[in-house]
Amino acid sequence: MEDNVEKRICKDENMTMNSAKQISEKKQDIKFDTRDYPINYLVQQYERQEFYIPLEYQRNFVWGNNDRCFFIESILMGLPIPLMFFADTDDGRIEIVDGAQRTLTLVQFCQNDLELQNLEILTESNGFVFEELDPAIQRKFLNTNIRVVFLEEGTTEKVRQEIFKRINTRGLHVKPAEARRGAFEGKFKDFLEECVKEPKFNDLAPRTKITEDRYEGFEMVSRFFAYLDNYENNYEGYTGNVTKYIDNYVEKQNQLSETNEEIITLSRAKFKNMLNYAEKVLGKRGFRKTLTSKSTPRARFEALSIGIALALKENPNLPVRDISSWIDGDEFAKCTRSDAANNKSKLVGRVDFVKNKLLLGA
Known part of the structure; x- marks a missing residue:
């Protein structure tokens, strides 16, 4: 009986060591930091195609108008926005790994292509496009920072796809x-x-x-x-x-x-x-x-x-x-x-x- 216990303890220790080693190795596969991008900068970089959406594994732009307006309303109210994930690529541009719909919504709103409708809290802003908002509100909106998890250069496409998978197989909208x-x-x-x-x-x-x-x-x-x-x-x-x-x-x-x-x-x-x-x-x-x-x-x-x-x-x-x-x-x-x-x-x-x-x- 004692021999079996000793063998069991030894096995558990080895398993623990192997587990710790694997976690350490795999953790080093993903290097990242967090950055804050003002909305104005994010929109400009997207318009210049410096920030881009990879069509190979991102979904179509499928947010309805209510979803887009709800997102803009949240920013106008100063509410926290879920993190987006960006990554460096070999050609020097920035890939939007996750956050395509939020990015496109910001671009549309700033280009006056999105009219606010069905806002539940900021009801006085229903019917407005961006340029019709008070100038001070416009400036504050454009200067609002969006927090981004930035995957460092060298993050493989496989890892980026794994991140996309883990984010989007747990969401309600995908x-x-x-x-x-x-x-x-x-x-x-x-x-x-x-x-x-x-x-x-x-x-x-x-x-x-x-x-x-x-x-x-x-x-x-x-x-x-x-x-x-x-x-x-x-x-x-x-x-x-x-x-x-x-x-x-x-x-x-x-x-x-x-x-x-x-x-x-x-x-x-x-x-x-x-x-x-x-x-x-x-x-x-x-x-x-x-x-x-x-x-x-x-x-x-x-x-x-x-x-x-x-x-x-x-x-x-x-x-x-x-x-x-x-x-x-x-x-x-x-x-x-x-x-x-x-x-x-x-x-x-x-x-x-x-x-x-x-x-x-x-």
């Missing part, structure tokens, strides 16, 4: 697809982007501008491959957290595709074969509920796209079926009534429903 698209750079992620641009996919699975600005197409394609490729292992490791499950899948595929290009070749074939068959059986209506619908429900897309892909895998010469007997029926409607993405049995149920209908010709 959709999983936005954070995933920004955080997981790699060949497979690029392939997913390619799929989203596929004309046939966009014809068959339209999205509204609002949802596509939040990368809904990227989310749909990511789920298609993650759920399709893990169907046979009964979604091993899936615990109900969809975002984590899809993130892990994309990250793993990025790593595998670095040394095995066949992964992308096979995935591309699966996607195109699915779309070609879907076009034949679904017609112009595509994955939508009706021919006039402007958007595609995720649950419906998952059921049809993955069900088709699985049926084609089992029977590559699958005949074109007449689906009119069930596509608008109560049973299929019940299967796809809500996303219920965190419920594995419902996901499997709706996918199997379509797969079996196509294989059996029911």
